[in-house]
Amino acid sequence: MPPQLVYLDYAASAPLDPEVLEVMRPYLEAAGNPSSTHAAGRFLRSAVEEARQTIADLIGAAPGEIIFTSGGTEADNHTLRSAVETFSLSTILFNPTEHHAVLHTIEDLARQGKVRAIPIAIDSQGHIDLNHLEALLKEHPKSLVSIMYANNEIGTLQPVSEIAALCQQYGALYHCDTVQVMGLGWVRVDEWPVDFLAASAHKFYGPKGVGFLYRRRPIRSFITGGGQERGQRAGTENVAGIVGMAFALRKAYEKKDTYYQHLSMLKRHALELLRMQLPEAHINGDPSLEGSHPGILNFYLPPEKADDLLLIHLDIAGICASGTSACSSGSGHPSHVLQAIGLPAEAALRAIRLSWGWGTEKNHLDRAIQTLQQNLAAPIT
Numbered sequence: 001m002p003p004q005l006v007y008l009d010y011a012a013s014a015p016l017d018p019e020v021l022e023v024m025r026p027y028l029e030a031a032g033n034p035s036s037t038h039a040a041g042r043f044l045r046s047a048v049e050e051a052r053q054t055i056a057d058l059i060g061a062a063p064g065e066i067i068f069t070s071g072g073t074e075a076d077n078h079t080l081r082s083a084v085e086t087f088s089l090s091t092i093l094f095n096p097t098e099h100h101a102v103l104h105t106i107e108d109l110a111r112q113g114k115v116r117a118i119p120i121a122i123d124s125q126g127h128i129d130l131n132h133l134e135a136l137l138k139e140h141p142k143s144l145v146s147i148m149y150a151n152n153e154i155g156t157l158q159p160v161s162e163i164a165a166l167c168q169q170y171g172a173l174y175h176c177d178t179v180q181v182m183g184l185g186w187v188r189v190d191e192w193p194v195d196f197l198a199a200s201a202h203k204f205y206g207p208k209g210v211g212f213l214y215r216r217r218p219i220r221s222f223i224t225g226g227g228q229e230r231g232q233r234a235g236t237e238n239v240a241g242i243v244g245m246a247f248a249l250r251k252a253y254e255k256k257d258t259y260y261q262h263l264s265m266l267k268r269h270a271l272e273l274l275r276m277q278l279p280e281a282h283i284n285g286d287p288s289l290e291g292s293h294p295g296i297l298n299f300y301l302p303p304e305k306a307d308d309l310l311l312i313h314l315d316i317a318g319i320c321a322s323g324t325s326a327c328s329s330g331s332g333h334p335s336h337v338l339q340a341i342g343l344p345a346e347a348a349l350r351a352i353r354l355s356w357g358w359g360t361e362k363n364h365l366d367r368a369i370q371t372l373q374q375n376l377a378a379p380i381t
């Protein structure tokens with residue numbers, strides 16, 4: 001990344017930690033295939049299994065419950081599609097603010113006639129309505145429930161322990177997309193009866209293109225081919241990526257308190273800046289620190305105060321931010337998340353998401369808010 005850029009798009013992807021790159025290097029260079037039985041293969045196989053053990057220990061799982069994938073999208077696809085098939089499920093109850101990796105998969109399963117997909121009601125900050133979930137579970141007890149931990153656009157946290165307990169009570173299976181929170185060190189599946197979860201390394205300073213899923217019970221393979229991952233995910237393992245991901249996750253868990261303090265200090269600062277310098281800003285999602293991701297802030301400015309080119313102003317000033325999730329930006333469509341919490345399309349199109357991490361300093365947020373403020377006063381004509 002050019003050093004002069006201010007990067008405020010960690011929710012889209014965090015930069016690779018240089019220590020992670022060093023740990024990966026020997027495996028990027030190594031010959032061999034982890035499925036080969038000779039010494040070169042065994043060297044890679046033991047690295048993959050050590051990484052699996054590390055990740056399993058960190059999240060309180062058994063190593064055999066971890067399946068490596070090419071990232072969060074594959075982990076979500078794999079879980080939803082394979083769980084529906086393996087357990088002959090006919091209903092999915094879903095949170096309408098899920099990432100497209102979940103939503104489009106559910107839509108596809110519904111289009112093929114494999115499931116009935118029922119949205120769960122949410123409030124104007126994006127929190128699941130637990131009463132509605134329970135009412136749906138009473139009617140459809142053998143469902144698959146898909147509700148993420150933290151929303152990638154607005155940061156709203158869901159009451160995942162209560163959701164998991166409800167699913168358990170009614171015999172439903174619970175899939176949780178934990179992509180945005182895995183790096184906060186909060187996930188322990190031995191303390192939280194979730195059935196499946198999805199994670200992605202590039203959100204916690206690991207490499208892009210690698211992730212994992214956790215499954216409490218075996219599910220069918222999603223990708224067919226060789227017998228890798230105990231027959232549950234064919235394809236030669238991304239050894240360097242897997243090793244880097246395990247190292248990055250261990251670091252995240254070891255430093256979770258310092259990391260949380262840093263992120264939440266920045267969130268308090270960002271909220272204060274908005275209050276002082278952009279009081280017209282409307283915060284999207286849960287604005288409280290307890291109810292939201294400490295590194296994500298989403299807001300919009302009313303049309304009479306700002307044109308819809310604020311993200312371009314930020315870009316020109318060397319500040320990288322997003323208007324929506326990275327997977328949808330550039331599509332020209334208003335965010336489904338913002339619309340689901342009740343924003344009109346024109347407001348949703350003007351939303352700005354700032355997200356930060358280890359490398360962020362207060363002055364980066366100062367620059368971003370100052371740039372926005374300057375461009376309120378003199379909008380491009």
Ligand code: PLP
Pocket residue numbers: 011012070071072073074076099101148150151152177179180199200201209211325326327
């Ligand atoms: N789920 C959530 C909540 C995400 O934020 C993302 C990526 O932004 C994904 C899934 C997809 O993960 P990946 O980029 O690893 O495919």
